[in-house]
Amino acid sequence: MSIPMHQACDFVLFGAKGDLAMRKLFPALFQLDKANLLNPKSKIIGVARTEHDQAGFVEAVKETLDRFLKAGEMSDAEWQRFAARLDYVQVDMTKPEDFKKISAKLDASRVMVNYLATPPSVFGDICKNLSSAELINEQTRIVLEKPIGHDLASSKVINDTVATYFKEDRIYRIDHYLGKETVQNLLALRFANNLFGSQWHNSAIDHVQITVSETVGLEGRWSYYDKVGQMRDMVQNHLLQLLCMVAMNPPSKLDADSIRDEKVRVLKALHPITSENVTKRAVRGQYAAGSINGSAVVGYAQEDGAQKANSNTETFVSLRVNVDNWRWAGVPFYLRTGKRMPAKMTEIVIVYKNNPHFIFDPKQRDIVNNRLVIRLQPEEGIRLHVVTKQLDLQQGMNLQNRALNLNFGEDDPNHRTPDAYERLLLESMVGDQSLFVRRDEIEASWAWCDQLIDAWKEVGDEVKPYNAGTWGPIGSIALIERDGRSWHE
Ligand code: NDP
Numbered sequence: 001m002s003i004p005m006h007q008a009c010d011f012v013l014f015g016a017k018g019d020l021a022m023r024k025l026f027p028a029l030f031q032l033d034k035a036n037l038l039n040p041k042s043k044i045i046g047v048a049r050t051e052h053d054q055a056g057f058v059e060a061v062k063e064t065l066d067r068f069l070k071a072g073e074m075s076d077a078e079w080q081r082f083a084a085r086l087d088y089v090q091v092d093m094t095k096p097e098d099f100k101k102i103s104a105k106l107d108a109s110r111v112m113v114n115y116l117a118t119p120p121s122v123f124g125d126i127c128k129n130l131s132s133a134e135l136i137n138e139q140t141r142i143v144l145e146k147p148i149g150h151d152l153a154s155s156k157v158i159n160d161t162v163a164t165y166f167k168e169d170r171i172y173r174i175d176h177y178l179g180k181e182t183v184q185n186l187l188a189l190r191f192a193n194n195l196f197g198s199q200w201h202n203s204a205i206d207h208v209q210i211t212v213s214e215t216v217g218l219e220g221r222w223s224y225y226d227k228v229g230q231m232r233d234m235v236q237n238h239l240l241q242l243l244c245m246v247a248m249n250p251p252s253k254l255d256a257d258s259i260r261d262e263k264v265r266v267l268k269a270l271h272p273i274t275s276e277n278v279t280k281r282a283v284r285g286q287y288a289a290g291s292i293n294g295s296a297v298v299g300y301a302q303e304d305g306a307q308k309a310n311s312n313t314e315t316f317v318s319l320r321v322n323v324d325n326w327r328w329a330g331v332p333f334y335l336r337t338g339k340r341m342p343a344k345m346t347e348i349v350i351v352y353k354n355n356p357h358f359i360f361d362p363k364q365r366d367i368v369n370n371r372l373v374i375r376l377q378p379e380e381g382i383r384l385h386v387v388t389k390q391l392d393l394q395q396g397m398n399l400q401n402r403a404l405n406l407n408f409g410e411d412d413p414n415h416r417t418p419d420a421y422e423r424l425l426l427e428s429m430v431g432d433q434s435l436f437v438r439r440d441e442i443e444a445s446w447a448w449c450d451q452l453i454d455a456w457k458e459v460g461d462e463v464k465p466y467n468a469g470t471w472g473p474i475g476s477i478a479l480i481e482r483d484g485r486s487w488h489e
Helices: 017-035 056-068 076-083 096-103 119-130 152-165 181-192 229-247 256-269 362-367 420-430 439-458 474-482
Strands: 009-014 043-048 086-089 113-114 141-144 171-173 206-213 282-288 290-292 295-297 316-321 333-338 345-352 371-375 381-389 397-405 464-468
Touching: 009 017, 009 420, 017 056, 017 076, 017 333, 017 420, 056 076, 056 086, 076 096, 086 096, 096 119, 113 119, 113 420, 119 141, 119 152, 141 152, 152 439, 171 420, 171 439, 181 229, 181 371, 181 381, 229 256, 229 316, 229 333, 229 439, 256 316, 256 439, 282 439, 282 474, 316 474, 362 397, 464 474
Parallel strands: 009 043, 009 113, 043 086, 113 141, 141 171, 206 333, 282 464
Antiparallel strands: 206 345, 282 316, 290 295, 316 333, 345 371, 371 381, 381 397
């Protein structure tokens, strides 16, 4: 089923000169246009504080596309078509009178989609000023970038402010992991394959692992990151969203609210991690000096812009999480995420239970383990580890663990995996909220995370050091090995 062509939009991009807009959003919009997925009448209106004439802005977008698209990805004709959609308005988001300039660019026959690629501190001003310039009608949509707050209370303030001007069915909160093809593929894998759908519960599955690792460090963002940490930056949104996609019950329909209702149920079923159990269920780490791909790198406290030597901010988290419901009783979800890890990857591993009785050579028991590995990056693909007999007369009934491999990139050498933002920008224009986060999801997720962060404070938890280029502090290995299991490497 292909996506029907959406109604023409005025796509108004606030923060159009920022890093996100230039590095991700304009290349994604270009790819949508190139693939004929943008309505021919849609316009893209960049809004920022910087002084620019129309030509200067178009030139800046051309430069960013030249830089971030692959060689040969943009022909002159494709660029000319895209450039014809671009417009620019210089606006101070705090000045109501400036919003009249936006009004002059809009057309009533087009739906206005406002994308806020700005710090959340200006979300309120933008909404208020859109409203006072009478730019909001029943159709107008708003797309919000993360972070939506740094805890439950602050996320409620942002959500309340936006809700004053926009109904929930017009609000599109981004978690760009949901735009990844493989995350959507989880829905197909689980709900279109009886092979997996019928075995997706605690009778068949032993445990689940979710890893989101980065090789990079702070990249000049120390003063921002030190107030946030890995728990708020990665676990509250991306890791819990992935957990929801794995753990949710089948929705009755493939529509936005049916999917999001099921995700909220998972978030509400997460077993609390409190001061009673935090030392057994959660590990925080901070990288020390080490090496990544053979190059020496400094520790967190020595990074450019570091303001204190004894920061207690975590750059690594691993958790043992339980989902308190019938489907998942007794199945731990092990989550880990960190910076300065040995590899950049995002992976979900479903580890199946072994058969109750083993009839082969007892020495081979360890290799008998079905695993379904769903990889989101670097390459997107799905691998199912199955046990077979070695095809060799000499070997008798020797077993081997082999993988059935679905590597999406390999199926077609010309295949290009779309960036997550392409999918999300398209859905915001189509008006489908399935891949966006609803208010109650964000708030349930913050409520659970706040409790855990408070527990760390209550017990006076200190971050544990790990050398850059390793998989986190020793306590993270102990967290899983205590249960007789190990991290999938
Ligand atoms: P930048 O600082 O690079 O850009 C922010 C943009 O917002 C700029 O265009 C800036 O305008 C505008 N802006 C900032 N403050 C004001 C203000 N008071 N009034 C008017 N305009 C303002 O940030 P990013 O592009 O990196 O990020 C934007 C948002 O997206 C942030 O909330 C960030 O957390 C989030 N995000 C970013 C990601 C990324 O990869 N960069 C990834 C995920 C989320 P001007 O250029 O005129 O200063």
